Amino acid sequence: MLPIYLEMKRCAENGIRGVLGTIIRTEGSTYQKEGSKCFWAEDGKLTGLLSGGCVEGDLAEHAREVLNHFSCKTLAYDFRDKGDDLWGLGLGCNGSIDIFLEPFDPVHLRESTERSLEIYQKADNYETSLATIIEAETPSLIGKKWMVKNNSSDPVKSGLHSVTYEKEKVLVFTDTITPTPRLTLFGAGPDAVPLVNGAKQLNWHVSVIDHRPSFVNKQNFPEADQLLCIPKGKWPKLELESRSFVVIMTHHFDQDLLLLEQILETDVPYIGVLGPNKRTYQLMDRLGREFHEECLSRLYSPIGLDIGSQTPEEIALSILAEMVMVHRGKGSGKPLHVMKETSFTKYLHKKVGELAF
Structure with missing residues (x-):
């Protein structure tokens, strides 16, 4: 809207x-x-x-x-x-x-x-x-x-x-x-650029946060709605709410640890952590505390849907697809032709049968 x-x-x-x-x-x-x-x-x-x-x-x-x-x-x-x-x-x-x-x-x-x-x-x-x-x-x-x-x-x-x-x-x-979804992205590396551009194509509000002035700037992210440069080890003054989607991709373990600890205390429906499962397990172990199942259900790692993505643009696409699915509150991430496997499948089988003769 x-x-x-x-x-x-x-x-x-x-x-x-x-x-x-x-x-x-x-x-x-x-x-x-x-x-x-x-x-x-x-x-x-x-x-x-x-x-x-x-x-x-x-x-x-x-x-x-x-x-x-x-x-x-x-x-x-x-x-x-x-x-x-x-x-x-x-x-x-x-x-x-x-x-x-x-x-x-x-x-x-x-x-x-x-x-x-x-x-x-x-x-x-x-x-x-x-x-x-x-x-x-x-x-x-x-x-x-x-x-x-x-x-x-x-x-x-x-x-x-x-x-x-x-x-x-x-x-x-x-x-x-419904209000416009808000993406808060921690990390302003080159791999964040296609994710920001894709989110803006979806008309989402996008904030990019990093501790490096040479990274988090209008030259790298001309379409971002908000750019914040925060010293490493500091938590920015942010209002994260039920329409906020958070992605952590700082590529810095201790910084991710600080961010994850703070974000898990909020009500955001999506907390995406870039990297393999093993790294996220290590982050959770370092926090040294128990979390409720409801809290952990909002944690997405590895981040994105499995589409075989390899390039930064493809990875961004898989992340955005997952966030849209969570935002809409429906969808399985499965191919639609599998979900709709009824009359069209019968039609294809019929055509294959006709060709066989």
Whole structure:
């Protein structure tokens, strides 16, 4: 959500109009799922994708209509069977999506623009459930939104809901927006460069910390959000939290020992330690204390998924893939064709059988 928020902020500061698109319903196989967003700016810039780039051109035409009429609009795309041929988009998908378009006009709709910016800014600091009216008998209600407080025992479910708003039955889309993940990287060696670049490609917030000024600088890490040079043996003043992901790759045993001791006391969900198991065992033994299983379950060593990586770039890819899996809270790290070994496998076996004759 951060790139879209930043683009909305840019448009607001420059008086540029735009349209926010959100997928509010999906059925079957689709490129993106409910809650996915894109933002089309009137100067032609597109941030985010709702398809593989196929419907975005059509969305731009509808976006102009939304801006000209200062009103929201819901679009339905059905690509099942011959749906893609009917639309002339040639997606080759086998599903349908509904997309809700809402105007973002810092000149004529200043109040709603400021409200949207406020909501999405807050959403980058803590998890937020957002409710938006997409259907109502009173046209002025469509597009109104508010933040919903999550109850841990009864969390708000994303999707479409019929509710009463100002004594009127309306259709609301609720959407859970998660904050931007934060990568804190201890170690600014050459092998850290592709990891930082890859994390920024994922739009994560990245901090790089090292004791060597000649390493931890903008020349080596131009895309990093934060660069800290801390004397060796010192613990930096940091706030590590539930959305923080930590990677230790200083290549210095005593420094890693200091860092690991401090980080294990935090609530971060991912503590990656570069190096072989034997080295990490030695670090843990040197700490000389017992740790709960829950604490140790957050420790990843060797770091990354097993993809046979050898180069720094490939190693960075395996680390990023593992962190994304932990961040999303799902996934096995196995090949998708193994996870989906059903109809496609039968199809392949059938084709092989046909070729045999």
